[in-house]
Amino acid sequence: MVLIHRPGGAFPHGWCSQAAMVRLTKITDYALLLMALMARRPGEAPFTSRDLAGLTGISPPMVSKILKLLAREGFLRSTRGANGGYSLASDPLDITVAALIERLEGPVTLTVCSAHDASGCPIEDFCPVSSPLQRINRVVIDTLSNITLAELAEPEGTLPARRWSRGSAAVAATKTG
Ligand code: SF4
Numbered sequence: 001m002v003l004i005h006r007p008g009g010a011f012p013h014g015w016c017s018q019a020a021m022v023r024l025t026k027i028t029d030y031a032l033l034l035m036a037l038m039a040r041r042p043g044e045a046p047f048t049s050r051d052l053a054g055l056t057g058i059s060p061p062m063v064s065k066i067l068k069l070l071a072r073e074g075f076l077r078s079t080r081g082a083n084g085g086y087s088l089a090s091d092p093l094d095i096t097v098a099a100l101i102e103r104l105e106g107p108v109t110l111t112v113c114s115a116h117d118a119s120g121c122p123i124e125d126f127c128p129v130s131s132p133l134q135r136i137n138r139v140v141i142d143t144l145s146n147i148t149l150a151e152l153a154e155p156e157g158t159l160p161a162r163r164w165s166r167g168s169a170a171v172a173a174t175k176t177g
Pocket of ligand 1: 111112113114121122123124125127128129130133
């Protein structure tokens with residue numbers, strides 16, 4: 001995850017100054033969406049890239065790339081054959097958002113001094129905000145660790161309902177056709 005608080009920049013003595021947005025990469029963002037969608041429709045598994053591209057509007061090559069990555073990381077199981085595709089490898093209740101983000105992006109680290117191997121900031125010993133920002137980092141990690149894929153997949157998720165229902169028809173057509 002992107003650092004929001006880095007030492008160096010315009011301030012002397014290494015004070016944090018280079019603020020950056022804390023933002024998931026597009027791949028992680030889409031991975032969460034695809035997995036939430038699969039969790040929400042367990043009876044329709046396995047899903048093909050085409051199914052999921054049709055459901056979400058994400059380009060098929062991007063969906064395919066993310067599904068392969070998720071399978072490689074153990075989040076998805078892939079089955080071959082005419083009715084093959086991808087399905088969740090674990091119960092959605094057992095997959096946390098933190099686990100997925102950390103696997104795809106590395107540790108959630110808001111500041112250099114919040115990293116497990118914190119050694120990159122030269123002023124940590126006398127930095128007045130190091131401790132509170134490390135506390136915030138722990139709160140973020142705890143929050144992400146307490147949200148499961150099952151929760152992301154709840155109907156009141158952020159994906160517009162019309163997209164889900166349109167995709168629903170697309171999947172039904174794919175499976176029966
Ligand atoms: S000690 Fe931590 S919070 Fe303080 S400047 Fe360095 S990285 Fe930022």
